[in-house]
């Protein structure tokens with residue numbers, strides 16, 4: 001069964017479409033890398049999926065249920081989560097407040113406490129800084145917190161926009177490792193937009209390359225990683 | 238010395254009302270990033286609702302409850318019906334609409350109830366207790382202090398200690414992130430407006446019986462002073478509103494007593510100027526200010 005199905009998505013900001021009649025189908029439990037050069041439309045696609053950017057045309061279904069007309073909040077409450085590009089930690093709130101914010105709609109008090117403890121066990125660096133204000137966290141800690149906060153609500157499909165951006169290689173490896181392990185353990189479906197092609201393909205089953213608003217390649221991750229011509233043509237290295 | 242004690246005590250009660258009204262401005266700023274210039278007119282409308290119910294039932298408390306409910310409804314209605322429809326990221330339309338709302342409300346109140354001052358009777362005596370022969374707070378002053386303090390404490394608990402408060406804060410600080418976490422941001426804005434105008438209405442309900450009486454402009458001066466207080470304290474800071482409210486209340490009372498009533502607004506203005514020169518964000522402005 002497909003976890004996320006997009007049909008004929010067209011998205012733009014006024015001029016020519018950035019995403020043009022895109023079809024994409026992601027199987028339940030798959031980890032898919034969304035690749036493409038800077039400006040290819042990865043962020044636009046993820047924001048359109050969550051309703052932050054309106055669709056010009058097309059349909060989006062989550063586990064067979066049409067989400068196209070729903071608000072961002074309702075899509076999230078249906079099980080679609082996005083860890084957006086950049087520093088999405090609310091800097092005025094503490095680590096613990098940021099974390100719990102992700103689960104308020106999902107869990108009652110006791111279950112929320114338990115879910116938060118699970119996340120602290122998964123991310124010990126956050127556990128040590130529970131009461132720290134968001135603005136005191138390092139880039140790596142913020143990215144971990146953003147991931148933990150999204151996972152807290154137990155989404156069915158998790159979208160991530162360049163989580164490794166600006167992180168040291170060690171922090172990136174740790175983050176992708178937790179992501180892979182969580183997906184394997186829980187059957188979470190993941191769509192991971194990355195410029196860090198090697199890192200993304202190392203945790204993904206499948207790679208989708210965006211170019212000029214359409215899917216230019218859609219292959220098993222191992223194939224893509226091993227195909228220098230494709231890498232050169234679409235990913236610029 | 239006796240006179241000082243009397244004036245300081247009166248300043249405290251006045252300061253609590255000022256702080257509460259300033260807090261209401263802080264709430265709507267923090268939850269909806271709006272300065273509600275119609276706060277005084279909306280609070281006056283809520284006080285008229287209280288006045289009408291008290292007149293009909295003979296019960297101060299029924300009137301008080303009605304006034305709070307009317308304030309909350311007016312706040313929610315203004316957000317749903319007007320503010321939400323304005324373009325985001327530009328403060329001017331909100332200000333213009335609020336000024337329009339002031340005119341509509343004040344004209345409407347004058348048509349419905351007449352422009353004259355209607356006396357409002359406090360539920361407790363306004364005769365001060367004598368302590369060692371010195372007049373200090375009256376029972377009504379104590380009620381005012383207690384009510385304002387209780388509501389401010391309840392609001393602080395709501396915002397800082399409850400899941401709803403967490404969502405209110407997140408929706409204000411980072412609306413997009415909040416939406417991505419399932420927070421119903423538009424509903425939080427409505428709730429912020431409702432809480433804000435209800436708090437302002439309570440401040441007005443507490444103040445009006447100590448003044449000339451109720452008229453469509455009865456809350457205007459309170460708004461002007463409370464706006465100064467909110468700016469002095471830092472528009473983003475509930476604690477700043479409390480601190481600056483009490484401080485300004487004392488200042489107004491002492492200046493009125495020792496100099497003259499007409500010098501009090503000047504003193505408030507001077508205090509605001511001084512604070513803004515030294516700390517442009519207000520006394521308790523957060524260090525890492527957010528602009529959007």
Ligand SMILES: Nc1ncnc2c1ncn2[C@@H]1O[C@H](COP(=O)(O)OP(=O)(O)O)[C@@H](O)[C@H]1O
Nearest residue numbers: 013018036037038039040041042043044045193
């Ligand atoms: N808010 C916006 N307004 C106008 N154009 C935008 C906006 N965001 C992105 N774009 C344009 O859309 C295209 C795709 O951008 P983006 O989705 O950010 O790509 P990627 O995430 O793959 O780097 C780029 O040409 C970019 O300039």
Ligand SMILES: [Mg+2]
Nearest residue numbers: 042043085162
């Ligand atoms: Mg991007």
